Amino acid sequence: MVLRYLISFFILTQLSIFSQELPPIEVFKPKDYGAEDQNWGISQGNDKSIYFANNKGLLTYNGARWKLYKSVNSSIVRSVMVIEDKIYTGSYMDFGFWEKNEFGILEYSSITGDEKISLAQDEEFWNILELDRWILFQSLDRIYIFDTKSKSIDIIESETTITKIYKVHNEIYYQKINKGIFKFKNGEEIVVANNKILKDNIVINIFASNDQLLFQTKERGFYIKESNKAIKEWDIQLNNKLREYNIYNSLQLNNGDFILGSVSNGVIYINKEKEIAYTINQSRGLGNNTVLSLFEDNDENVWLGLDNGISNINFNAPFRVYKDDLGILGSVYTTFLDDNILYLGTNQGLFYKNQDRKDAFKFVPGTEGQVWSLQKIKNTLFCGHDKGTFIISKGKADRIYNTSGTWLIKEISDEPNLLIQGNYKGLYILKKENNSWVLRNKISGFDISSRHLEFIKPAELLVSHEQKGVYQLKIDADFKEVLSYSKTAVKKSIKSSLNQYNNKVLYGSNEGVFYYDSTSLDFKKDSILSDLYSFTGYISGKLINTNNKLFAFTNDNISYVQKEKLSTNYELFSIPIPNSVRETKDGYENILYTGDDKYLIGTTSGYIISDLTTRNKSIHTIKLDGITSHAVKEKEKPLSLNSDGELLNKENHIKISYSISDFSKYLPSLFQYRLMGFNNNWSSWSSKSEVYFENLPHGNYIFEAIGTVGSQQTVNSIKYSFTIAKPWYLKTTALIIYFFSCILILMIINVLHRNYFKNQQEKLLKQKEKEIEIKQLENEQQLMQFKNLDLQKDIDSKNRELGLSTMNLIKRNELLGTIKKELGSTKNMTDIEGVIKLINNNLNTSDDWKLFEEAFKNTDKGFMKKLKSEHSNLTSNDLRLCTYLRLNLSSKEIAPLLNISIRSVEVKRYRLRKKMNLPHEASLSSYILEI
Numbered sequence: 044m045v046l047r048y049l050i051s052f053f054i055l056t057q058l059s060i061f062s063q064e065l066p067p068i069e070v071f072k073p074k075d076y077g078a079e080d081q082n083w084g085i086s087q088g089n090d091k092s093i094y095f096a097n098n099k100g101l102l103t104y105n106g107a108r109w110k111l112y113k114s115v116n117s118s119i120v121r122s123v124m125v126i127e128d129k130i131y132t133g134s135y136m137d138f139g140f141w142e143k144n145e146f147g148i149l150e151y152s153s154i155t156g157d158e159k160i161s162l163a164q165d166e167e168f169w170n171i172l173e174l175d176r177w178i179l180f181q182s183l184d185r186i187y188i189f190d191t192k193s194k195s196i197d198i199i200e201s202e203t204t205i206t207k208i209y210k211v212h213n214e215i216y217y218q219k220i221n222k223g224i225f226k227f228k229n230g231e232e233i234v235v236a237n238n239k240i241l242k243d244n245i246v247i248n249i250f251a252s253n254d255q256l257l258f259q260t261k262e263r264g265f266y267i268k269e270s271n272k273a274i275k276e277w278d279i280q281l282n283n284k285l286r287e288y289n290i291y292n293s294l295q296l297n298n299g300d301f302i303l304g305s306v307s308n309g310v311i312y313i314n315k316e317k318e319i320a321y322t323i324n325q326s327r328g329l330g331n332n333t334v335l336s337l338f339e340d341n342d343e344n345v346w347l348g349l350d351n352g353i354s355n356i357n358f359n360a361p362f363r364v365y366k367d368d369l370g371i372l373g374s375v376y377t378t379f380l381d382d383n384i385l386y387l388g389t390n391q392g393l394f395y396k397n398q399d400r401k402d403a404f405k406f407v408p409g410t411e412g413q414v415w416s417l418q419k420i421k422n423t424l425f426c427g428h429d430k431g432t433f434i435i436s437k438g439k440a441d442r443i444y445n446t447s448g449t450w451l452i453k454e455i456s457d458e459p460n461l462l463i464q465g466n467y468k469g470l471y472i473l474k475k476e477n478n479s480w481v482l483r484n485k486i487s488g489f490d491i492s493s494r495h496l497e498f499i500k501p502a503e504l505l506v507s508h509e510q511k512g513v514y515q516l517k518i519d520a521d522f523k524e525v526l527s528y529s530k531t532a533v534k535k536s537i538k539s540s541l542n543q544y545n546n547k548v549l550y551g552s553n554e555g556v557f558y559y560d561s562t563s564l565d566f567k568k569d570s571i572l573s574d575l576y577s578f579t580g581y582i583s584g585k586l587i588n589t590n591n592k593l594f595a596f597t598n599d600n601i602s603y604v605q606k607e608k609l610s611t612n613y614e615l616f617s618i619p620i621p622n623s624v625r626e627t628k629d630g631y632e633n634i635l636y637t638g639d640d641k642y643l644i645g646t647t648s649g650y651i652i653s654d655l656t657t658r659n660k661s662i663h664t665i666k667l668d669g670i671t672s673h674a675v676k677e678k679e680k681p682l683s684l685n686s687d688g689e690l691l692n693k694e695n696h697i698k699i700s701y702s703i704s705d706f707s708k709y710l711p712s713l714f715q716y717r718l719m720g721f722n723n724n725w726s727s728w729s730s731k732s733e734v735y736f737e738n739l740p741h742g743n744y745i746f747e748a749i750g751t752v753g754s755q756q757t758v759n760s761i762k763y764s765f766t767i768a769k770p771w772y773l774k775t776t777a778l779i780i781y782f783f784s785c786i787l788i789l790m791i792i793n794v795l796h797r798n799y800f801k802n803q804q805e806k807l808l809k810q811k812e813k814e815i816e817i818k819q820l821e822n823e824q825q826l827m828q829f830k831n832l833d834l835q836k837d838i839d840s841k842n843r844e845l846g847l848s849t850m851n852l853i854k855r856n857e858l859l860g861t862i863k864k865e866l867g868s869t870k871n872m873t874d875i876e877g878v879i880k881l882i883n884n885n886l887n888t889s890d891d892w893k894l895f896e897e898a899f900k901n902t903d904k905g906f907m908k909k910l911k912s913e914h915s916n917l918t919s920n921d922l923r924l925c926t927y928l929r930l931n932l933s934s935k936e937i938a939p940l941l942n943i944s945i946r947s948v949e950v951k952r953y954r955l956r957k958k959m960n961l962p963h964e965a966s967l968s969s970y971i972l973e974i
Contacts (some may be wrong), residue, residue: 063321063365063401064652067708069370070330071353078102082348083169084123085338089414091704093340094130096120096346099370101141101149105668106712107702107732112141112149119876123169129311131178133168138180138187146681147669154189159512160196172210179215181208186227188215200226207635209249219248224258238274240266247303259293259303262286277319285311292339296358304334308354310347322540323356330354342661343613344706355706361657362620362709365649372404374628375645378635379417381424385643386435387650388414390806395438398637409433409440416451420462425452425482432464432473444482450494456501461522465493465506472522483974488525489516495541497548499559505531505548507541509630513550513566533557538630539584544572544593545606551575551584551595571613575602582622583629583939590636598622598712599636600754601644601653618653619710619753620644625651651709651798661705665714665750665757668700670765673863688765694739695767700733703750703757710753757868831837909974914959920960924951928971 073080084096095102100113101120114120118135125131129140130149137152155162163184170181180187186199186208195921199967201219209216216226216235223237224246235256245261256268257277264282266274276282289306296302300320301313309324309332329347336348343359373391380386385398393410396402416427417435426433431445432452450465452473462473469490475482491514495507499515502522508513511536516528536552543549544721548559555573557566572593573584580598587594592602601618624646625632635643661711671679674693682688690697713728719741725733728751729943745764750757772775861883906929907922912913917925920941927937934948956967 061199063327064365065321065323065327066327067357067360067362067364068323069355069357069706069708070328072330073352076102076104076111076353078109078111080335080349080351081119082353083119083121084336085346085348086123086125086690087338088125088130089128091341091664093338093346093706094123094125095353096123096132096336096919101130103149105666105702106704106706107668108700112151115151115153119167121167122171125172126173126178129170131180133171133180133182135167138171140352145206145683145685146960147683149686154196157194160187170208172208172215172294174213174215179208180723181205181217188227193941199232206245207247211249216249216256219243220245224249235270236268236274240274247290248295250295250301259290259301261290279321281313283315284319290364291334292337296339296345298345302337302339304333304337304347307332307336310334310337310345328364328368331492340706342706355708357707357709360707361654361656362710363652364966365652367406367649368644370648374647374651375650376414376628376631376647377417377633378643378650378842379419379424380635380637380643385637386417386424387645388417390414393417393433393435393440405438406789407435407440409442413448415449418452420452421452421459421475427451427464435648443473446471446482446485451496452494453498454499455522458522459721463496463504463522465496465599467492469493470496470506470525484523486518486522486525489528490516494911496537497541497543499548499561505541505550505559505908507539507550509535509537509539511535513541515564528789531565536584538582540586540630542588542593544586549586549593551586553584555579556595572604574615575604578729579626580622585630585632587632587634589634589642592636594634596625596627596632601625616655617754618642618655620653621652621709621711624709661752661755663703663705663750663752663757664688665673665701665703665748665761666700666757667761667763670700670763672696672875673700682765682844684763688763690765690767692768692770693737695737695741697736697739697765697780698733699736699746699748699760699763700750701750701754702732705752707752712750712752713746714750716746716748718744739767741773858914906974913974917955920951921955924948924955925971928952928968929974931968931972 050889053581075855078100080963081098082095082102085747086094088094090105092105092279094467095104097111098119101110101123102110103110111321113131114134114137116135116137118137120132120134122133123130124751129142132138132142137153137155139151139155139157141149141151144150154160156624163182166182166184168180168182172179172181176191178189179189181190183204184201186201186205188197188199190196203222204220204305206218206220214226214228218224223242224235226233226235236258240260240263241258244263246258247261248259250257250259252267258266258268258274260266264285265277267277268274285303288303288308290303291306292304294302294304303311303313305311307327309322309327311322312320314320323329323788327350330352331349331354333350334347335350338348338603339344342357345356345358347354347356364619366783371391372387372394373389375387375389377388378386379388380398383398384395387404390413391487392416393407394404395407396404410426410428412434413429414431416425418425418427424435426435426440427449429448431447432449433440433442433444444464447467452462452464455461455463460475461483461718464473466470470486470493470964472486473480491506491508491511493508496504498504502518502520504516504518506516511530513531513533514528515531517526518524519526532750533550534552536554539550541548541550549569549572550557550559554568556569556575558569559565560567573594575593576597579850585596592603592605594601599619599621601620602615604613604615606612607614622629627633628646628647633645637643637652642653642655644651644653667684670682670684670688672682672688672694673679673696674689674697678792679698680694701714711730712732714728714732714906715725715728716734717723717725718736721736721744743764745762747760747762749760754904763823763942768774827832863879866879866882868936907926910917910922910925923941924937927940932940934945934952938945938948941951952967959967959970963965
């Protein structure tokens with residue numbers, strides 16, 4: 044453990060951390076842009092999109108997305124140049140141009156194929172230049188001059204290798220190896236310089252230097268051709284340094300400085316003073332050390348086509364970045380500038396360097412560990428440290444307190460020889476004795492960690508603890524004891540802080556900014572200062588007052604307020620550096636004013652310097668890149684960008700892509716959109732550069748989008764109108780069909796309705812008829828009943844008459860029988876024979892029976908018929924007996940009618956039973972009556 048500590052101490056004390064404040068660098072790897080590693084040429088279109096000549100084809104980048112167009116013959120694209128609306132490219136055995144079609148997609152046209160040019164064997168076209176109406180394509184053996192008007196091509200042959208073509212003073216120059224520098228003018232080849240330097244050394248580039256030519260060679264630096272045609276070194280000292288590099292290409296920037304791309308050490312930046320300002324290579328943030336191509340875009344960003352990837356350097360950005368890739372510095376928690384010495388307090392200790400020189404950071408011995416604060420009070424620089432309190436002077440640290448960690452130190456008003464410091468375990472007092480600061484005492488009665496503290500009265504102060512809240516303390520006059528303390532009503536907040544601004548004590552929390560009100564003795568919300576957190580995404584309540592500005596830190600930027608010059612109102616600003624770039628520990632953000640409106644912001648690996656005087660002055664436009672639509676389970680199809688969209692109803696899945704071609708690393712592009720006809724409200728701001736709408740209903744739509752870069756809004760908006768057709772069942776033809784169908788249906792309904800009512804009427808009529816018929820039947824039945832009743836009465840009357848006549852007959856026969864019997868006892872038969880004969884004639888019942896039978900049939904018509912059908916074996920006498928039995932006559936009553944005895948009647952009845960097969964227990968009379 045001791046050995047490890049000694050090694051760490053040795054490294055920190057002996058090593059210097061050398062780096063440079065460099066512009067922001069954005070690195071794109073092949074996996075990011077979806078093509079191969081090498082990029083041989085770069086150009087920019089009128090819409091600010093960047094085009095790269097890549098091993099796999101033409102690569103495009105619009106600031107939002109990459110797209111690759113493979114070369115026609117699958118060869119490496121070696122050169123690219125955008126001229127007006129055409130993108131010219133040169134590759135193996137081919138050169139031509141690309142144009143966007145109505146869908147925003149590039150389509151290729153070959154010039155060599157169309158013009159039937161006879162190319163040399165295995166030609167590759169490495170450079171393209173424009174001169175008036177001519178486009179020049181250069182291979183290593185020839186220069187092809189294409190006339191865009193006549194479509195004709197002239198060829199410049201060379202017996203030696205042509206290294207490159209250059210455009211200077213609106214003239215075309217080129218080098219032939221071992222021959223010198225030439226220019227092509229009025230159709231003739233003219234020698235410009237053929238001295239040994241320019242014949243034997245590869246010329247990387249030719250620049251205009253006033254009216255002179257400046258030649259940059261691959262290995263020997265810069266040479267200038269003066270008016271007397273003499274060639275001499277541009278700067279001997281610079282050339283000596285450049286000979287250490289293997290230069291591959293170069294570029295003169297719009298500001299007059301030079302960028303040189305090397306084979307093994309990245310890029311070299313040369314300023315107007317002919318000094319190497321800095322070198323940017325892979326160890327300093329570049330994607331790769333081999334630079335194959337260079338290009339400066341319209342916003343003065345420099346693009347590097349590398350042997351493995353692409354890098355973009357924001358030279359014009361208002362930011363400079365110091366990054367310690369070795370990790371020696373650690374995370375920066377506090378900074379201070381004292382007498383032009385920049386101090387960085389990190390989690391590894393305290394480091395310092397001269398601000399104006401390219402010195403390396405040096406470590407202050409004895410400060411290993413976490414540094415919390417740096418403050419200069421009464422001409423003494425104090426360092427709050429995890430190990431206690433240090434006084435810093437001339438690169439040395441003197442520890443004056445070591446009991447516990449020190450958060451910060453503050454002055455005490457009216458006490459010039461006392462200081463108060465917040466520590467891990469409360470509050471302590473430092474006292475100046477014999478011109479030195481020493482620990483005097485701990486303030487008793489309060490042991491809570493005091494990271495943030497502010498005085499509200501000479502002996503009253505506020506102490507903030509993010510887990511417990513804000514306390515108000517009253518201290519005795521000697522600053523030895525806390526007399527009382529209480530918790531304020533303001534809510535506690537993680538990563539909160541206290542600070543003073545504009546003579547107010549402020550408390551920053553996740554609910555806004557609060558100020559301490561001396562009247563109510565509590566905090567009140569400041570609605571204006573709370574706007575510091577209104578941009579987006581609260582992450583910390585840390586407030587920092589520097590250079591009369593109050594800074595706060597949000598997820599998307601650093602916001603600050605300052606007083607307006609001619610009023611007491613606040614102005615609100617932002618520095619568009621998101622937290623993802625700052626990479627600071629939330630709650631421990633730090634910012635330092637370094638002069639000339641520049642601010643140093645500590646990060647986890649160094650710092651960023653923001654120049655507020657260098658605002659983003661670029662004009663930003665948003666553009667529509669592409670629109671596709673598709674139906675469910677079908678492929679996307681592109682839509683024309685030149686006309687309104689007319690879509691089928693099923694093609695109601697829409698994807699719209701848009702972009703802002705801004706390539707600033709620290710200025711994010713944000714977008715907002717709305718789809719009128721669907722939702723007229725604007726969406727929230729988002730970095731997403733495309734939107735997808737699913738299952739849109741039929742109707743007319745207008746898509747609109749706007750954007751911002753940093754805090755600067757685009758000068759335009761994009762609009763695209765499209766219509767989704769109605770489904771087939773809602774189209775005019777269908778509606779006509781529906782109309783006539785409805786009419787037909789109504790007619791059918793009417794007919795059916797009429798038929799229904801007719802049927803109902805017929806049914807009702809039939810029902811009425813049936814009811815009438817039933818009524819008639821009922822009446823007939825009732826009449827029949829009446830008739831039957833009358834008949835029954837008649838029958839009953841006749842039965843009574845029949846009964847009476849039967850009884851009379853019986854009585855008559857009885858009487859005649861009696862008379863006959865009495866006469867039979869008379870001795871003189873002769874005298875009475877006539878009487879007896881008359882009696883016998885009257886006792887002959889056959890005629891009486893016939894009359895009786897006829898009368899009986901009239902009264903009981905069905906009986907005889909049914910009796911005969913069921914018992915066909917009955918004789919007439921049997922039927923006669925049955926008739927008498929039907930009249931419910933007894934045997935005694937029947938005997939006279941049959942002129943037989945009662946016994947004979949019983950015998951007849953017995954025989955009748957047998958003929959009818961009646962069971963023994965059955966009653967013959969009952970059976971006859973039931974028939």
